Amino acid sequence: MDFLLKAVETLPIKEPMWWGTLGTVRPFPNFDPERDAQEIHAALDKKDVNTLVRILTNRNNAQRQGIAQNLSQALKKVLSGVLEDLLLGLMMTPVQFDAHRLRQAMEGMGTDEETLLEILCTRSAQQLRDITIAYKQEFGRYLENDLISETSKDFTTLLLAILKKEQENMPGVIEFQLIERDTKFAPFRTPLCTSPNGYRSQ
Numbered sequence: 032m033d034f035l036l037k038a039v040e041t042l043p044i045k046e047p048m049w050w051g052t053l054g055t056v057r058p059f060p061n062f063d064p065e066r067d068a069q070e071i072h073a074a075l076d077k078k079d080v081n082t083l084v085r086i087l088t089n090r091n092n093a094q095r096q097g098i099a100q101n102l103s104q105a106l107k108k109v110l111s112g113v114l115e116d117l118l119l120g121l122m123m124t125p126v127q128f129d130a131h132r133l134r135q136a137m138e139g140m141g142t143d144e145e146t147l148l149e150i151l152c153t154r155s156a157q158q159l160r161d162i163t164i165a166y167k168q169e170f171g172r173y174l175e176n177d178l179i180s181e182t183s184k185d186f187t188t189l190l191l192a193i194l195k196k197e198q199e200n201m202p203g204v205i206e207f208q209l210i211e212r213d214t215k216f217a218p219f220r221t222p223l224c225t226s227p228n229g230y231r232s233q
Contacts (some may be wrong), residue, residue, distance in 0.1 A: 059090050064097040071098065075105050080114065087121045095121055126158070130165040133174065137181040144186060147178070151193045159194065 074082035099122045120128055129150050136143035166174040178190050
């Protein structure tokens with residue numbers, strides 16, 4: 032995500048932003064969702080990217096959700112590229128954002144193993160359950176099946192060990208026999224091999 036933040040920092044924006052420390056966006060004082068929505072819609076009509084960035088990056092996630100209704104499709108019509116990805120990401124809840132990052136990490140010819148590990152290893156049991164539900168709602172797919180079909184065997188075993196341990200909410204107890212059974216008999220599994228650079232190939 033660093034390249035997204037750098038892309039926004041290079042924009043010619045005069046107003047200071049609440050970037051704060053990594054992972055912290057402070058609530059905007061005197062927040063008025065109706066006023067923000069009006070300004071955003073006016074900016075969309077004028078294709079005023081600077082105003083969009085100024086508002087959306089100065090609101091925390093809870094505040095952005097208050098103005099998010101019907102905005103995602105409108106943003107797609109005005110924005111493109113890295114900036115589109117960033118601002119659409121800001122309109123998601125954290126759980127939805129993680130679900131989208133996991134899906135993106137498994138799309139295409141290679142698997143982004145670092146992103147998979149980053150998310151699965153740093154989320155709480157409840158967060159992982161919520162992400163699994165959001166993944167199904169957003170894409171109509173099961174996260175576990177995609178992990179099995181899009182990663183190689185040893186790495187699949189590791190990821191499912193993390194996921195299953197958290198889902199059972201029993202720290203330190205990992206059912207490796209169940210994991211081995213799932214990876215062996217999952218209907219969507221395809222033969223994969225891992226290249227020296229860490230990416231999968233078929």
